[in-house]
Amino acid sequence: MITLTQRLFNLGAALVLSTVSTAQAQSTNLKFTLDWALEGPSAPYFLALDRGYFSREGLNVSIDRGFGSGDAINKIAGGTYDLGFGDINAMMEFNARNPAQKLVAVYMVYNAPPHAIVVLKSSGIKTPKDLEGKTIAAPVGDASRRLFPAFAEANGIDATKVKWVSVDGALREPMLARKQADAISGFTFTSLLNLKQIGVAADELTIFPYAASVRGLYGNAVITRADFAQKNPGVVKGFLAAVNAGLKDTIKDPGAGIAAVQKRNGLMNVALETERLRLALGGSVLTSDVKALGLGSVRPDRLKSSINTVKQAFDLPVTLSPTSVFNASYLPPAAERKAPALK
Structure with missing residues (x-):
């Protein structure tokens, strides 16, 4: 025989389960x-x-x-x-x-914006204009690569004189370290620390942040x-x-x-x-x-x-x-x- 206390307990449990079930059903x-x-x-x-x-x-x-x-x-x-x-x-x-x-x-x-172009100081690239005639490596979907026209315009770079090499993201920084590309595009904190991880110190790099020259x-x-x-x-x-x-x-x-x-x-x-x-x-x-x-x-x-x-x-x-x-x-x-x- 089910007591009144047991009935109330069962009813409460059912309500809790119903509430949980409803919440799950309504979850988007x-x-x-x-x-x-x-x-x-x-x-x-x-x-x-x-x-x-x-x-x-x-x-x-x-x-x-x-x-x-x-x-x-x-x-x-x-x-x-x-x-x-x-x-x-x-x-x-x-x-x-x-x-x-x-x-x-x-x-x-x-x-x-953390967009930037990163080069080795040993490359001799001292200003953004020096990127003309050089090769920049980056993934196709890289935001800094896609926004490069704005950076080029702000710095008087003839973008047609820059050659892009499409690479997997994991290969971008190693290519720069091995001097297989003159520069790379990417987020400052991404490239800086990826290069650090493979032995390239910050003082060996020159970074051209987009925010320094591209308005707003x-x-x-x-x-x-x-x-x-x-x-x-x-x-x-x-x-x-x-x-x-x-x-x-x-x-x-x-x-x-x-x-x-x-x-x-x-x-x-x-x-x-x-x-x-x-x-x-x-x-x-x-x-x-x-x-x-x-x-x-x-x-x-x-x-x-x-x-x-x-x-x-x-x-x-x-x-x-x-x-x-x-x-x-x-x-x-x-x-x-x-x-x-x-x-």
Whole structure:
């Protein structure tokens, strides 16, 4: 005979199971692509995953490595991924040439672009102009390679006099070290530390950062399809709330972020990736604009300047509007986006 207490216990258990079942049924599956390999700078996304920030928003998120911003953008536009981390400048070029597949940036991560050209001092290349007649190695989808026309224009380089060699990302820095290429393009913190890992010290290198000569550029952002965001505003807002929380936690505790990446990449050099993460956070994320405006946002006047620079560099057929490039309506409240100090 079942007592009243047992009946109440069974009823409570059934309600709990029903609630869990309903939550699982309502969970939204999302696919997110990084721009590159599982390295230090990918820490915020994996930390957000491990700390349950995505699940708290009702999201079941899978995160895959990338193969360059160009590749990530094509995969998001084609529907293989719902959202991704990619170069906003490459996204602008894509939108101008593919208006029917419009993408939109919804959270700016690299407020200062980390794009750069890296050469050995022994090459004799002392100024960007000296790249004429030289060979630059990079993956086809590398964001810095795709944005080279803007760098060339800003520095008076005849881009037709520069030869590009397409290589796998793992071969880029070794090619420079072996002097099989005169220069490479890539993110500063990526190439600098990859070269360090194979025995090339920073004082043996000359780095030409795009930010030093190209006006107003932004870097990588969270990107999605415009139609996906319009149809799923709550999903995008929830995703960004989780990313924002993961980024803040990583800034406050880079070691925790690195541990989250290491769970997925057990062969990584922890000390090196910690240094790479700190360079990315200190140089590209925590800028003066971010300290004033908060994480994730852009300055409209600067974005407009960036759009004009990209239009001229790529000879784009249309002029994009700032609101079509970046949609701030999905961002978490400003109070939640205040940047903590880097620990």
